Amino acid sequence: MSLRVLVLAAGRGTRMRSELPKVLFPVAGRTLLAWVLDAVAGLSPDETVVVVGHGADRVAETLPAGVRPVVQEPQLGTGHAAMAALESLGEVAGDTILVVPGDTPLLRPETLRSLVEGLPGAAAALLTTRMADPAGYGRVCREGGRVVGIVEDRDATAEQRAITEVAVSTYAFEGAALGGALAGLAPDNDQGEYYLTDAVGLLAASGTVRGVPVTDPAEVQGINSHGQLAQVAAEVRRRINAAWMEAGVWMLDPDRVYLEAAVSLEAGVCLYPEVHLEGTTRVGAGAVVGPQVFAADSSIGPEARVWYSVLRGAEVGEGAQVGPFASLRPGTRLAAGAKAGTFVETKNTVVGRGSKVPHLSYLGDATIGEDSNIGAGTITCNYDGREKHRTVIGDRVFIGSDTMLVAPVEIGDDAYTGAGSVITRDVPPGALAVERSPQQEVPGYAAKRARRTQEKG
Ligand code: UD1
Numbered sequence: 001m002s003l004r005v006l007v008l009a010a011g012r013g014t015r016m017r018s019e020l021p022k023v024l025f026p027v028a029g030r031t032l033l034a035w036v037l038d039a040v041a042g043l044s045p046d047e048t049v050v051v052v053g054h055g056a057d058r059v060a061e062t063l064p065a066g067v068r069p070v071v072q073e074p075q076l077g078t079g080h081a082a083m084a085a086l087e088s089l090g091e092v093a094g095d096t097i098l099v100v101p102g103d104t105p106l107l108r109p110e111t112l113r114s115l116v117e118g119l120p121g122a123a124a125a126l127l128t129t130r131m132a133d134p135a136g137y138g139r140v141c142r143e144g145g146r147v148v149g150i151v152e153d154r155d156a157t158a159e160q161r162a163i164t165e166v167a168v169s170t171y172a173f174e175g176a177a178l179g180g181a182l183a184g185l186a187p188d189n190d191q192g193e194y195y196l197t198d199a200v201g202l203l204a205a206s207g208t209v210r211g212v213p214v215t216d217p218a219e220v221q222g223i224n225s226h227g228q229l230a231q232v233a234a235e236v237r238r239r240i241n242a243a244w245m246e247a248g249v250w251m252l253d254p255d256r257v258y259l260e261a262a263v264s265l266e267a268g269v270c271l272y273p274e275v276h277l278e279g280t281t282r283v284g285a286g287a288v289v290g291p292q293v294f295a296a297d298s299s300i301g302p303e304a305r306v307w308y309s310v311l312r313g314a315e316v317g318e319g320a321q322v323g324p325f326a327s328l329r330p331g332t333r334l335a336a337g338a339k340a341g342t343f344v345e346t347k348n349t350v351v352g353r354g355s356k357v358p359h360l361s362y363l364g365d366a367t368i369g370e371d372s373n374i375g376a377g378t379i380t381c382n383y384d385g386r387e388k389h390r391t392v393i394g395d396r397v398f399i400g401s402d403t404m405l406v407a408p409v410e411i412g413d414d415a416y417t418g419a420g421s422v423i424t425r426d427v428p429p430g431a432l433a434v435e436r437s438p439q440q441e442v443p444g445y446a447a448k449r450a451r452r453t454q455e456k457g
């Protein structure tokens with residue numbers, strides 16, 4: 001006896017009003033479908049197939065190894081989707097077929113397990129829950145407590161609409177029973193579709209169908225609209241943040257911290273409000289991040305301080321300081337104790353241990369050694385309109401304010417540049433390079449000017 005899983009993901013998601021297939025919308029950096037497949041993987045099934053249709057190629061592309069797509073074309077309803085999947089499975093008599101919708105990302109593996117455990121001795125088992133507002137869901141019809149069928153909202157009578165127990169498209173079927181029931185489906189409903197829900201009624205007519213209740217309706221919340229997507233995203237955020245706080249992360253206001261699923265944090269990290277950490281971003285112990293930080297695929301070392309800044313593919317070393325208002329672009333590496341301060345942009349640039357770029361600079365394609373200071377307003381002119389060139393700055397260098405470093409150029413260890421210089425040639429170690437026209441003074445200028453104005457008037 002095998003466990004086979006069918007994930008239904010061919011639907012259009014009409015109410016999202018988007019070209020993106022519904023199951024590919026992200027929640028905390030992973031698609032709805034990825035969350036579902038993760039929960040399913042918790043049961044170690046023998047086989048998992050995903051029914052794809054709308055945007056089939058795009059959805060199939062995202063499937064992990066070992067999960068097989070089955071195309072449903074055209075999409076004639078959830079029952080039709082199950083038929084397409086079942087056809088691709090071969091002999092399934094005696095197997096358990098678990099059917100899960102691709103748009104229910106909060107489902108937990110334990111719940112799916114309890115559903116599968118509810119099957120033996122029955123033809124089918126289905127998850128049900130009670131919803132304060134069941135509009136749009138299929139209602140579970142019972143007679144004398146027994147499940148006898150599911151009626152879709154749009155096909156229901158006023159009396160049936162008053163039922164608050166709903167079906168959530170999550171079922172376990174005995175393989176042969178499912179095959180038989182699907183063969184008996186007819187598209188005789190308001191939408192002219194083959195409804196998987198009707199299979200429940202057919203099986204209940206000759207056998208047993210068990211309802212397996214889920215106490216928290218949020219767990220089985222499907223996503224049909226942007227409103228529901230936002231609700232589920234908020235719940236995922238609460239779960240992620242609660243888990244990190246449990247692990248020792250300090251959040252000043254967890255409702256305003258946005259962490260994607262693959263982010264990792266050490267105990268002792270402090271997060272201020274409006275922090276968005278995405279992709280594979282990591283933060284080390286004692287780092288203080290925020291307010292207002294967006295970091296994607298970046299690492300922030302222990303004891304670092306980062307605020308009001310954007311980091312993409314950047315590495316911030318231990319005790320380094322970033323911001324306020326810094327933009328660290330891909331390939332930026334700040335070594336331990338380095339600083340990228342106010343209105344500083346870096347790209348493909350290494351700032352060595354203890355070196356500081358405190359104010360108003362652009363550093364692109366640059367390497368800076370240790371304990372150097374880059375004066376306010378310094379810019380690497382790395383682009384000549386066709387190609388990018390490198391700037392290399394040594395250790396203990398003092399770059400004067402408003403220096404233009406026209407790359408390719410190299411500034412040796414212990415060298416200085418004068419404020420306002422446009423540096424176009426390499427500067428040897430220990431030298432001072434000044435490039436500036438001599439200053440002139442006109443004595444008594446103000447008085448002369450005042451006199452001229454008076455004469456004219
Ligand atoms: C379905 C159920 C309803 C249940 C509700 C919420 C039916 C007829 N109704 O309605 O009882 O309360 O979900 O769980 O089953 N899909 C396909 N191929 C298709 C159509 C849909 O793969 O041809 C997939 C969708 O991608 C989605 C899932 O099936 O993942 C459910 O489809 P959806 O259109 O959202 O069904 P609902 O109208 O919400």
Ligand code: CA
Pocket residue numbers: 103222223224
């Ligand atoms: Ca749905």
